[in-house]
Amino acid sequence: MARATRTDKTQPDPTKVFDNVRSDTAPYAAMLGGVSEQAQAGAAGWQFEMQKIDPHPEAPDGSERMIINMGPQHPSTHGVLRLVLELDGETVVKVEPVIGYLHTGMEKTMQSKMYQQSIVVTDRFDYTNSIGNNLVYCLAVEKLLGAEIPPRAQALRVIVAELSRLSAHLVWLGTHALDLGAMTVYFYCFREREMILDMFDMICGARLTASYMRIGGVVADAPPEFFKALDDFLKIMDDRINEYDYLLTQNEIFTRRTKGIGELTQEQIIDLGASGPIMRAAGIEWDIRKANPYSGYENYEFEIPIGANGDVYDRYLVRMEEMHQSVSIIKQALGGLPEGPVKCADRKISLPPREELANSMEAVIHHFKLITEGFHPPKNQEVYVAVESPKGELGCYIASDGGNKPYRCHWRGPSFVNLQALPPMLEGRLLADVVAIIGSIDIVVGEIDK
Template sequence: MSESMSDVINEPTAEEARLGRQTDEGAQELRPRQHEVVMTGGVWPDDDETMIINMGPQHPSTHGVLRIMMELDGETVLQAKPVIGYLHTGMEKTGEQLTYVQGATNVTRMDYLNCLGNELVYALAVENLLDTEVPERAVWMRMMLVELQRMASHLLFQATNGMDIGALSMMIYGWREREQVLRLLEMITGLRMNHNFIRVGGLAADLPDGWQQATLDVCDNVEAGVAEYETLLCENPIWQERTQGVGVITTEQALALGATGPILRSTGFPWDLRKAQPYLAYDDVDFEVIYTGNGDVYDRFLIRLFEILESVKIVRQCVARMPGGDYRVQDRKITPPPRGRIDESMEALIHHFKLFTEGFKVPAGETYVAIESPRGEVGCYLVSDGTGKPVRLHVRGPSFYNLQSVEAMVPGSMVADAVAIISSVDPVMGEVDR
């Protein structure tokens, strides 16, 4: 240790340590013991000038109750470790205590920005065990709704990501278009979020009057908004400087960590379950898988931006090709009676009551279903023992896996860039902790 540093850490006497030591000017200077100096980081050797800080769990950039432990060397991040569990609600265990009818109400609250997607993957898993096929109209309605949900989620990302990096105007613009999508979802489902609209066997209700024009109007407005975002950000040199080459991850790293969605596609790997393993009617509609190759914050922003346009394209095809017919299967075992019959028939009232209180039995077996959510692959593993409640419910949440990539992307970046990197992951902590 150098002489000057030894002078600084001159060991005080016990009395000085207790009362403090008077300087020549008469001001009191509190002096901690030497081991306290080392522990608190007051004076560290020149060759080991690092410190540990916590970002969160209250930090606004963490998108929920997330804590990031960082080791810093000046302004450079050496290590970053996510600490989760602050929002744990036990949704999987709760789902094992609920009937299959009640289950959709539980799963819709995990990723609260992909409510309809959660409901869809759960319904598909139960329908697999039941060996039930829903009507064609229900298939296309489901596809249109989850694409509207994808648009709303990516629009919120544009708002929050811009705000985190300093483009405050994006917060207003992103919320503006997202509000229109949420109002359309409210018109169709009755709620802006946590819809509980996609049910086992179909949907809760048919499409309302005027839905076609309202949907097309929203698509036009969102498309115009995306063009505005592109002009505002993609041609902005400050935005490019803050995002390009920041938070880089390779395909090998992403695959090893289980990352999916925009994170994986930003590395040049065009994996999208809607194309790779089509479900619903995705093999009957025209759309492109958006992917880039740099694996940085800018690419993840671009992918989500242009995926909004692909969702607009799919929704327009759904409007044009929406088939007629029933919106749910006509199977008394899993489908409640029409609302009008409940007022006329005691048998219909009893049927409705027993279905929603006792549920229905599902044949013994197990299944796994995965779909493409706005954040990547969300899967539902379901085990039935032949009763009215699942023995095991497990959800593969993409945010849980994607969040691990923070440890690979943040080291070597500046503290200010760490905020941009976390934002580009787009985690939803309700899904991570569930």
């Protein structure tokens, strides 16, 4: 695990772990008036070195404090995440997140495969948002190639991306409520999630790891039964979200476990580089779909829900409203769905339609060359593309050396960055609050240990 240390005499906060690939403070500079300048000035004195974390930490002799491990096998960490908690009675005084138990080397794997072969790898980062992972990777490669995506493919991408957002939020809401003792909401959320997974099965034959996106468009047009199922889903979903709201929002047990718990200020969020519902719950109106639109999001009307207190309860409210907004976006995209192809016309990037293969030798040659050799983006080019995932800013960085495989592929997962917000949220809180605070971040460890 990389821990940041300073080269000057100022003592750092040892709980802050910085992503050494990219600073995430710059986009928010105008919002907080100078915070990003302070962050950049502070970042100039940081350097990275690897330090070993004591696998068996102990409290100092004579201390009444206790050190316990939460995880890596604990149901409320939602994956193999380990937290080393130092307690003074029932109060958490120090937190050390320990990661690496699920490291799979997927970034390195993507660098050993042709560009189009890596789409299936992206499904495995955040399994609750596999289509969103496909999308950001395809957008990055398409930017590298300068590819133009047909309007129908753009609209289909938006529809399935918002369905994936709904699915991810339903998993979060159901499991978070279950962690806090609300079992009914868990079953309700997974009831609606099953409808979404069934729709994914209709369009691509897979429920969880969809791999629906393709470089240049989508794998195939959606069948008629998909649109029928989607229409049925949209008719009931707003009412179902209101059911969750009825069960939780004014529930005294739920509100006592979440209100005023795990608060973060706007300044802390900017310094930590956190994004997504964590950021918006503190009142920062930032959503990449609005700030830097992609896939035609500029054509849809939707609001950015924000909170006021930056606590666990506000993060819940933000995600609840985001589900309503996703339903609205899908309805707009479905109502204005254009006719036309679902893949770009450049046969050096996108496979020719199957019907062409029986009649055109040129199509067969393009198909053979693309499958066996792939394509070659311009040499010495690099791109970074970010999308708004259910958990925050999901980014993909690709560097090309002119070959048919990425020279470097880096995944900026929001779970990894948002995890460093855990210590300032937990320290000073009661041990009983740990589960609620962890759940409010919505961590998927596959997005951390990559």
